[in-house]
Amino acid sequence: xxxxxxxxxxxxxxxxxxxxxxxxxxxxxxxxxxxxxxxxxxxxxxxxxxxxxxxxxxxxxxxxxxxxxxxxxxxxxxxxxxxxxxxxxxxxxxxxxxxxxxxxxxxxxxxxxxxxxxxxxxxxxxxxxxxxxxxxxxxxxxxxxxxxxxxxxxxxxxxxxxxxxxxxxxxxxxxxxxxxxxxxxxxxxxxxxxxxxxxxxxxxxxxxxxxxxxxxxxxxxxxxxxxxxxxxxxxxxxxxxxxxxxxx
Amino acid sequence: xxxxxxxxxxxxxxxxxxxxxxxxxxxxxxxxxxxxxxxxxxxxxxxxxxxxxxxxxxxxxxxxxxxxxxxxxxxxxxxxxxxxxxxxxxxxxxxxxxxxxxxxxxxxxxxxxxxxxxxxxxxxxxxxxxxxxxxxxxxxxxxxxxxxxxxxxxxxxxxxxxxxxxxxxxxxxxxxxxxxxxxxxxxxxxxxxxxxxxxxxxxxxxxxxxxxxxxxxxxxxxxxxxxxxxxxxxxxxxxxxxxxxxxx
DNA sequence: CCGAAATCGTGCCATATTTCACAATTATCC
DNA sequence: GGATAATTGTGAAATATGGCACGATTTCGG
Numbered sequence: 421x422x423x424x425x426x427x428x429x430x431x432x433x434x435x436x437x438x439x440x441x442x443x444x445x446x447x448x449x450x451x452x453x454x455x456x457x458x459x460x461x462x463x464x465x466x467x468x469x470x471x472x473x474x475x476x477x478x479x480x481x482x483x484x485x486x487x488x489x490x491x492x493x494x495x496x497x498x499x500x501x502x503x504x505x506x507x508x509x510x511x512x513x514x515x516x517x518x519x520x521x522x523x524x525x526x527x528x529x530x531x532x533x534x535x536x537x538x539x540x541x542x543x544x545x546x547x548x549x550x551x552x553x554x555x556x557x558x559x560x561x562x563x564x565x566x567x568x569x570x571x572x573x574x575x576x577x578x579x580x581x582x583x584x585x586x587x588x589x590x591x592x593x594x595x596x597x598x599x600x601x602x603x604x605x606x607x608x609x610x611x612x613x614x615x616x617x618x619x620x621x622x623x624x625x626x627x628x629x630x631x632x633x634x635x636x637x638x639x640x641x642x643x644x645x646x647x648x649x650x651x652x653x654x655x656x657x658x659x660x661x662x663x664x665x666x667x668x
Numbered sequence: 669x670x671x672x673x674x675x676x677x678x679x680x681x682x683x684x685x686x687x688x689x690x691x692x693x694x695x696x697x698x699x700x701x702x703x704x705x706x707x708x709x710x711x712x713x714x715x716x717x718x719x720x721x722x723x724x725x726x727x728x729x730x731x732x733x734x735x736x737x738x739x740x741x742x743x744x745x746x747x748x749x750x751x752x753x754x755x756x757x758x759x760x761x762x763x764x765x766x767x768x769x770x771x772x773x774x775x776x777x778x779x780x781x782x783x784x785x786x787x788x789x790x791x792x793x794x795x796x797x798x799x800x801x802x803x804x805x806x807x808x809x810x811x812x813x814x815x816x817x818x819x820x821x822x823x824x825x826x827x828x829x830x831x832x833x834x835x836x837x838x839x840x841x842x843x844x845x846x847x848x849x850x851x852x853x854x855x856x857x858x859x860x861x862x863x864x865x866x867x868x869x870x871x872x873x874x875x876x877x878x879x880x881x882x883x884x885x886x887x888x889x890x891x892x893x894x895x896x897x898x899x900x901x902x903x904x905x906x907x908x909x910x911x912x913x914x915x916x
Numbered sequence: 917c918c919g920a921a922a923t924c925g926t927g928c929c930a931t932a933t934t935t936c937a938c939a940a941t942t943a944t945c946c
Numbered sequence: 947g948g949a950t951a952a953t954t955g956t957g958a959a960a961t962a963t964g965g966c967a968c969g970a971t972t973t974c975g976g
Contacts, residue, residue, distance in 0.1 A: 445961045458847050470909050474902040478884060490825045492953060501886045505935055507813040512955055521942035538908045556804045605911050630907035632900060636726060638749045649902035652880060653810050655896035659785045659878035661718050662894045663853050684952035710934060740923060753965050768924045
């Protein structure tokens with residue numbers, strides 16, 4: 421569980437190396453922390469826009485499943501809880517998908533954004549940590565079908581060796597090797613805080629470039645690695661600020 | 669598990685009713701969505717600053733426990749992964765806590781921010797949903813000691829009646845009643861998406877003013893209720909955008 | 917007790933993000 | 947078929963957020 425923050429969506433841009441800026445400082449930053457020029461430097465699309473896309477896909481798919489064929493930015497905005505202008509602006513970063521006087525085709529747009537996010541394929545994921553949280557994540561169906569746990573690691577010698585579906589829990593020492601061998605690009609970190617950085621380093625060494633961090637550790641990662649934080653406790657702790665004695 | 673978003677940190681201001689603005693529109697927005705003028709309208713402190721405070725507390729407490737008595741904004745910044753200027757600015761919203769030439773007292777500042785966040789007391793929390801996720805949350809120790817699950821609800825008749833510690837899982841129909849009776853201000857929503865809005869409404873009717881939402885539903889809540897989203901799937905889905913064919 | 921070094925708090929500027937508002941285009945209805 | 951209504955995409959303006967840079971203080975080492 422947790423709040424999400426981000427980190428390093430600074431890179432991207434397989435080609436088009438916009439600026440000549442070497443971005444020497446940017447070590448690991450992270451949204452939960454700073455907020456490096458994810459767009460200017462990158463010349464790319466603001467990360468905040470990217471983070472909204474999954475919600476668009478979800479909502480559009482839902483509407484499509486309900487049989488709604490097209491939707492205006494205004495109606496979509498009401499569903500999602502944002503302004504119509506924001507939706508139009510966000511989409512405009514990627515092209516023109518709407519039809520004046522009509523709106524957007526739910527199915528078409530959902531598919532297009534899915535492709536933009538590269539959700540039109542399945543991603544293998546490495547899960548580190550097979551305690552309560554790790555197990556819960558492994559069993560969780562919500563990541564499917566785009567994400568599939570392809571390898572599980574745990575430092576405890578009792579747990580490594582344990583089976584989960586067709587997988588055997590492996591010792592953390594094998595992370596780099598296995599992540600590399602299976603060409604895994606995504607890691608989920610659900611270990612105790614003390615082991616988080618080590619596990620992250622091993623995953624990155626093996627080729628992982630996206631990490632979902634369930635720990636409260638501020639991970640230090642190179643600029644080409646994206647990190648998102650899941651921090652329910654922090655989310656909770658920040659909400660109490662707004663609670664006053666009695667109601668209003 | 670999930671990414672965190674926010675919603676409605678627009679209110680606040682027990683006293684000091686800054687503007688006369690009635691903020692008539694602001695219905696439920698939410699950061700995952702829009703980002704209403706959480707500071708101007710409220711005259712208060714930017715929500716983004718509030719969301720960073722838990723990280724400050726965590727880090728300062730850690731340092732204090734290690735025996736570090738004082739820390740400069742620069743050093744703290746390195747630990748957290750933000751700029752020193754941001755830390756100084758964030759803190760300046762609440763007062764002057766540093767000592768020139770020296771820095772901040774770790775223990776003192778940790779305590780001060782804790783009090784600002786109202787973490788110097790225990791909050792009762794209502795948990796809705798006692799499936800896999802709900803159970804994991806109930807067992808999770810990370811929320812302690814500031815938060816304590818004081819009531820658990822589930823719509824399934826098999827599950828309601830079940831015991832957890834000294835609690836009995838109650839049917840969702842009793843949410844409003846029990847939340848009100850126990851003066852619970854915080855709710856955790858871990859039910860299936862179809863039941864989320866109903867559960868939220870019941871909690872709010874009972875007096876809850878802060879909701880941690882583990883579902884992907886965009887909750888509609890009045891302006892005096894804060895919502896934070898936990899959305900690991902969305903976080904994951906947005907990271908794949910940055911993954912390119914081969915490495916860089 | 918003094919000068920150099922450290923460090924805060926903050927005015928002011930730079931960037932980023934959101935929103936307005938409107939021309940352009942398409943749909944709809946009679 | 948033409949007038950009216952709906953709706954997009956986007957320039958420009960408004961807000962919000964972040965960070966530089968420096969005066970003011972305080973510490974520190976003789």
